[in-house]
Amino acid sequence: MSDREQLIQQLLKDLDARTTGAIRFLAGHTSRRSFLGKLGVFMAGMGAFPVLPVLREANAQNVTPRQQVNGVADIVEMGDPQQCEYWRYCGMSGTLCTCCGGSNTQCPAGSQTATVAWVGTCHNPADGRDYLISYNDCCGKSSCGSCGCSRSEGDKPVYFPSKSNSILWCFGSTSHAYHCTLALVIGHGDSNSMR
Amino acid sequence: MSDREQLIQQLLKDLDARTTGAIRFLAGHTSRRSFLGKLGVFMAGMGAFPVLPVLREANAQNVTPRQQVNGVADIVEMGDPQQCEYWRYCGMSGTLCTCCGGSNTQCPAGSQTATVAWVGTCHNPADGRDYLISYNDCCGKSSCGSCGCSRSEGDKPVYFPSKSNSILWCFGSTSHAYHCTLALVIGHGDSNSMR
C-alpha cells in the first residue's frame, strides 16, 4: 500500500469518527447517587428524560450567582488549558475550544454555544477539591481539528444520553455541525448548595 | 501530540490535498512536438487554448473506429489494473476507477464521465509499444479513496493546463466533485494515423 493510499484510508477513518459521532465522555469521579443529587437542580421540567442534564438558558438565569456557591470566591488552577491533561477535561471528549480561538468559557468567534450540555465532576489538584464541569459544545462551523481530547470515563450507550459519547451535543444551536467543546466550572462537586 | 491529534492533523492535510487540487500528471514519454502532432486532430475549434486536448463527445464521434488505427486489432496487456504500477497509469494521478466499481474504460455507476480529458503516452511492456492514453475523470460523487495513484512525469504549472496536475478535470460533468479517473487506450503513441 502506498503512502497515499494509507493517507486516504486514514482520512476516511477520521472523517467517520469526527462527523458521525461527536465523542463525549463523562467524568466518572462520582457515583450515580451523588451525581443525581448534584444535578437535580438542573433537571426540573425534564419529565421522562432520565438523567439528562439539560441546561437551558432560561434555567441558567435562575441559578444564583455562582461565586456565592459555598462562598468560594476564586479557583486556584494550574496547568495548560490547551493540553488534554488539564484538570477540567476529565470528562472531555472532542476538540478543545482553547485551541480554536475560544477559551474554556467562551466559544470561538462565529460559533454558537449549545444550550444543552453534559456535566461531569473533576478533581482540581491545585486545591484538592472536586468541581462540577459543564461541557458545552460550540457548533455551526467546520470542525476545529487542532486539539483533540478524549478522556473516557463512564461512557454509556446512547439510550442513556447523559453519559453517551456518541451524541452530537449541538442542541439549541442553529447548526449541528460540531466545532469544539468548552469546560465551564459551574460549582463545587462536593457541595449540595447549587439551588 | 496524542494519536488523536495526529489523526486529526492528517485528516486536515488529506482533505486539502484531495479536494482543492485534483492531482493530474502527464505522461512524459513524448516530446512537445510529437505530442502536438498526435493531438492535433482533437484540437480543431479550440481557438486560443494552447495545447489543451479537449475531447468533446461530438469530436470523438468523428474519429474513425479505433480498432483500425494502424490495423492493430487487439492489445496484449499484463498486470493488475488496481495497482498504480499498471502500464496505463504512467500519466495517472488521482484515484483508480478500477477500485471503485468502474474499469479503465467505464466510470463507476452513478458518476459522470468528464467530456474533457488529459492524454498521455505510456509504454506497454507486454508488446513493447507506446500507446496514447486518455485520462478521463469521473465526477459527481464523493471521492472514492480506495486506490490513490500518482506517477509524476511532466507536471507543469496551471497556465499550461494540459500538463497541470492541479486542475480538477470534471468539465462537462454536472458536478465538479471528483470521484476517480479512467485510463482509456485511444491509439498508438508511435503512429500519426489518428485522423
Added chain:
Amino acid sequence: MLQRKLLVLGLMLSCGAANAQWDRIVGSVTSIGEPTERWVSIRGGNTAYLVDVEEGEVKGTLPLSRFSPAVRPHMTQGKIYTYGSYYKRDVYGDLENVLISFDIETASPVGEIPLPVLPAGIGHSGMIALIDERFVGIWNITPAMSVTIVDVINNVAVGEIATPGCAAVYPLGRGFMMPCGDGTIQYITLSDTGTEVSRARSPAFFDVMADPVFDYAVPTGAGWMFVSLEGLVYEATLNGGGVEISEGWTLNPETNGTKDVNGVEFARDDSWRIGGRQAFTYSAEAGLMMTVMHEGGGQETFEKPGKEVWAFNMTTKNRGYRLKMEGDQTVSAVQLTPGNDPLLLLMTSTGLQVHDASTGRKIRDINVSGNLIQNLF
C-alpha cells in the same frame, strides 16, 4: 434526481457498443451488477462502498451526507435508503433533513422525502430501520427521543413516535424494539398506516449504571440479540403482546473445568473485554457468534477497537477459536454474511478482511476502509 438518472442511463446506453480493443475517448458509465448475499455496505468517510466480499471488489459507491449514519437496503425494491442532513453552506445556513433513496443498479439517488425532525447524527446501523418492508424508522434525539416513521410505499413521512429514554430502531414484524435506560426492551407495534398501535416493555434485565447492554443489537431471526458491556448475551423476542428476554450467558465464564470445542480447558479471561464500533455479530443459520475483544480498561472502553476476535459455537455457547490481529493492527467491527456458510468480515485498522467463519482462516484483504459493515440481504 430523475433527470440526472436518465442522463446516467443515457451515457451507459450510448456506450454499449464500445469496442473491446480500443476504448471510446470519452469513456462511459457502468452499472453495478446483481447484488448477492455476499455484498455488503461499508461506510467510510461520506461514502457507502458497496462491496462484493466473495469477489473482493468494490462494485460501486453511494454519496452520503456528513450526518448520514448508515444505509438501509430494501432489496425487493432494488433500493438503498439513507438519511442526510444538508446545510446550504455545508456547516451553516438553511437545513434540510431528507430520507434519500438510491437505485442500486445505477448507484444513483432517485428520490427524497423531507423529514420533519432532525435525526440523530450517530454512526450506527440501529439509527435507521426497514420495518416490514414498508416503513423506514429513524431515531431522533433533539434532545427529546423519538422515532420518525416514513411510509416508503406512499413516499411520505407519516409521523413521529415519542420514545423517551429508549434508543435505536430494531425492526421485528410490524413494529420495532428499542433498548431503554430503565433496563428494559421496548416494543412498539405499528398500524397499517405507520401510527403507533401499542407498546410493551420487557422486565428490567440490566442496570444501566452497573452493566448496560450495547445500544447496538443484531438480529436473531426470532428477535434481537443484546450484549452487555460485561459480556452477558441476551435474546429479546416477542411472546403474545409482551417482550421476553432469554437468560443471559457470559462470554467470559469462570474457569470451571469446561472444555471448548477443541477439548482445551477454558482459561479465565477476566482481563478481556468486548468492544468496538460493531462489537459482535451472530448467524442463526450457522450457529456462530463473533465478538471483538480487547484487554483491560473499564466498561467505558466498549467502543475501543480489539486485538482479537473470538468465535463462539452457539449450540454449546463455548468459544471455538481466538483470532489474533497481527502486529499493531486492531479490529473495530465484525460481521457475518447471511447463509449456512458465512464469511467473517473484519474492519481492521488496515482495511477490510474476509475470513472463513468456521476456521477463522483469512481469505483476502479488500482495499476499502470505514466503520460500519452492513449486509445488503
Added chain:
Amino acid sequence: MLQRKLLVLGLMLSCGAANAQWDRIVGSVTSIGEPTERWVSIRGGNTAYLVDVEEGEVKGTLPLSRFSPAVRPHMTQGKIYTYGSYYKRDVYGDLENVLISFDIETASPVGEIPLPVLPAGIGHSGMIALIDERFVGIWNITPAMSVTIVDVINNVAVGEIATPGCAAVYPLGRGFMMPCGDGTIQYITLSDTGTEVSRARSPAFFDVMADPVFDYAVPTGAGWMFVSLEGLVYEATLNGGGVEISEGWTLNPETNGTKDVNGVEFARDDSWRIGGRQAFTYSAEAGLMMTVMHEGGGQETFEKPGKEVWAFNMTTKNRGYRLKMEGDQTVSAVQLTPGNDPLLLLMTSTGLQVHDASTGRKIRDINVSGNLIQNLF
C-alpha cells in the same frame, strides 16, 4: 447572514458580565481581537485558521467550502473574502458559486455575491486577488480561462475577462498580472467600473516546456516575483504601458569560488531543487528570500515538499543559511510576515513552525496544520 451575525453579537453582549471565577452555564461566544501584521490565515481542511504567530495562538476560524482555494483579506474593510462552490447535496444537485465575505471581528459570514462562472477549485492563493482595494478578481478554468471581476464596494460581479493561456490573478495598481503558457507575463488594466481597459505582455522570458515559472508568485512591492522550476528568479514590473522582466538570477549557481555571507565558499547544489505548495517567499523590507528545497527528481517534482529551507540575502543574492528539517519531517510552504524584522513561517508535516528569519532559529511550534499560509496584511 445578517440575522445570524446579530445572534452571535447578542450572545456576546449578554455574556459580557460573566463572572471571572464561576462560569456561566451556557457559555458565551468570544470575538476575535485586533489582527496585527503577525496574523496569518492557514487553510487546513475546509477551514481557514486565523493565527497570531507572535502569540502562537489560533484566534478564530472561517468555514470554507470544499472548493475554496484561499482567502483574501481586505483589512481596511475588516473583512476576509473567499469563494465557495456549494452543491445542494454536497457533491451533486444544484450548484451555487458565491463570493463570501467574512467579518473578521466576529469570524462570521456577512455577505454573499453570486458568481457568474464556476471558479477554479485549485488550492492556490493566486486564484483570488484583491485589486486596488476595490475589486476581487477570481481565476476560472471551464476549461476556457478567464477572470471574474467583482466590485466589492457595490457588491456586484461586474464581468468576466477572457484570459486564454494565462492563469492566476496577481494584483498591481488598478490591474493584475498573470503568467502565460507562451512564456510571458500579461498585465490587464481595469477601468473604474472593473472592465478591461487594456492588456500588455512582457517579452517571452521562459519556455514552458524547457523551464516554466511557478504559477505561484509573491509580491515585491513594485511588482511580482516569479521563479522557474530550475530556480531562476525574475521580477515582473510595469514600465509605462508595458511589462518588464528583470534579468534572472539562479538559486543554484555554479561553484565559482563565490563566498556566501558567512564567508563560506558555495558548494555546488545541482542535485537540489525548489518545490512545495508555497515554494518561496520574499520580503522586500527585510531583503530576504526563502525557498523550500528537496534533493533529486525531475522538474515535475515542483510540488514536492522539501527537506530544507534556504535563506537568501537579496542584496548579494547569496544564500545565507540552510535550515534542515528534523528526521522525517518535510516542509511544504514558506511565508515571511510583513515588516523589517519578519518571522519565517514553515508549514511542516508536523504542523506550523515559527522561526526567526535572520538566524533561522526556531521560536515555536503552533498546533495547526494545513497548506496555504497567507499574511493578513
